[in-house]
Amino acid sequence: MLHVPSFIRIQDVADILIMTFLLYQLYSWFRKTRAMQVLLGLGVVTLIYFATRFLGLYMTSWILQELGTVLIVLIIVVFQAEIRQALYRFSLLRHLFETQKETQQSQFQEVAESLFGMAAKRTGAILVFQRSESLADLMLNGVRLDCEITPQILEAIFADGTPLHDGAALIRDGRIAVASCHLPLSANPDIPQFMGTRHRAALGLSERTDAVVAVVSEERGEVSLAVGGELRNVASPEELVAFLDKLISPVREKTGISLSQHVFSNLLPKAAILLIVITFWALITSRQGLITTVTVPVRMHGIPDSLVLVRSAPEEVDIQLKSFSSLTPLPSKLDIAADIDLSGTREGQTSVRLKHSDFNLPSGMTMNGINPTSIKIVTERKEQKTVPVRVALRGRLGRGLAGYRVAAEPATVVVEGPATQIARIDEVTTEEVDAGRLIKGKEYRKNLLPPLKMVSILTDEAVSIRLVVGRKEP
Structure with missing residues (x-):
């Protein structure tokens, strides 16, 4: 059954008027040419195609759809001169570059x-x-x-x-x-x-x-x-x-043609084209009312610099989408997500209510419902702490290195994260080093390991590891 939209937006009216104007221009240019006869035939085939889709004649509609692609290519090849002329007439810049002398x-x-x-x-x-x-x-x-x-x-x-x-x-x-x-x-x-x-x-x-x-x-x-x-x-x-x-000869004085004369002149073809455009608009928007449920991820941005997001639940929500047009892609093929602004969040546990504006919906779709309607987040105060670097050794030093120890440079680094996790950190360790392979006078580079999941080390550089004598600094 054909579902005509229960209301018409201003965009729909503009859409119909623009297409009516463009089609009437094409009709005016081609009405006494062989291209017009082909365009009329193509219009009849298009109407038959939509009718077969509406009636569920899948084989016929599929054949017409495949033939339509071939017909479009043939029309471009056969009527390339007419198409070039039409595009030339549409050009808004040609008058800026053309200079014509007046014939006396x-x-x-x-x-x-x-x-x-x-x-x-x-x-x-x-x-x-x-x-x-x-x-x-x-x-x-x-x-x-x-x-x-x-x-x-x-x-x-x-x-x-x-x-x-x-x-x-x-x-x-x-x-x-x-x-x-x-x-x-x-x-x-x-x-x-x-x-x-x-x-x-x-x-x-x-x-x-x-x-x-x-x-x-x-x-x-x-x-x-x-x-x-x-x-x-x-x-x-x-x-x-x-x-x-x-x-x-160039027009020296504008003739006083009123807007009503422009609109109501040649009224019969204009009314016919308007009716055709409205019919196609109704067919294209016939999928309105079809509601689809889609599961989308929850993303967040704008967290204050003084806070850290510790937990959020749920990580996905279900939304119900209504499509206004059969030209709109299926929701499952779109990158839809809930993008929540946390710029006004305070420390502690908070419930954030989801709004329709949090979702990046494509044109031609509206949202009917969200489940759940809110998410819970937990934030903590962000803190920094300077902790020593410990070299993670495997085995013992080789012979002749009894008076040496393994040192890292820098000896300390700054870590940053939630206050409860920062309080539990006393040191940061490096990647594992085989003590038996260390050679006196040689320098080794090793990365630091993150101490906890939400704690970051405020340096991306690897630390330098080498053997030093006793407890003296290198």
Whole structure:
């Protein structure tokens, strides 16, 4: 059964709105391309996959899950150009590094007169005006020109029989940048049959980018303008100049478009995408209400420098976790622990109550219960003491060493620990030394052994052991 969360957090609302915005942007960019048809098919397959999981059809859901991985790879390979363009549109920094020169209205006038002149002569042409988005990946096999915009050059490019006649010319930064480029064709099945390859190429580029494409029909002698995947006929040079000036020239004054117009325009696809996102959100969060009991360790920090933690019990506690999402990993695979702050602890036995904030829970999980709800700790005052170092000898000294003794340097060390244990320590011993192997004049290095479990020696260095005469200091 599908368990819809009993309450919705602010994070959930933000999650739904962000995904709705992103999906609507993808829909706006791909809605008239072949990529849109594939995305719709992939969405249907995804819905079927969730339905099979919900109905318990394990074999079908497993097959769809395995096929999904292959389909994603195929989509990346087949639609790599569209994906690059989408990522380019998402880039927030591209405007900082791109500088574009304005195409003057006088140039639009020359372009319009040239295009209508070619239309009167039934000379076909495609002229692409680049705006904010790069066209490098979509305009292929072009010949670089980088020349001024003049009617003579435009007519020479598209004149019948010239090497640059086939393909499109690109106008960028107020200059003719490239000619004889191949454009991607539109896969829109609603394009009328009488439109030829030039019109399909113009629509194909305008569907994928924000470019403005002007087309001259060789058969009908008409001038058309393709923008955003839509084609419109232009009746006169003046009308074409007005369109180009409006679409390409920088906006000098902000048009007063209200927030409500942005939100409620094109409402039907927005509402459909919002409904799809809410459905997926409900499916993803359907595991809410599933409570799992997990045993986690108890860790402590912040003990005052003047105290030592002697005992704590228990060392593990059981917690009940509730998951909000099926995307959250299983609790058994997470490093969850109770991390208790003991900075306010005093000497003696204390009962510390466990709080929900003591546990490092991942996002998407809440805690329902803790057992036991508190732990008992015992702390003692920390003390230091200077004690002598005794060399642990095994056996007796060799022949000729009767007047010698074994000495350690340093002769004393400082130990630190709980007061009750420090009071029981009178000396610290070294690692065992074989007395029969000691040689006069040679120095040996041995580590000190911890006297008790909770007592530490305030030096990490090994002590020096050697033979000395009688009771004299070396």
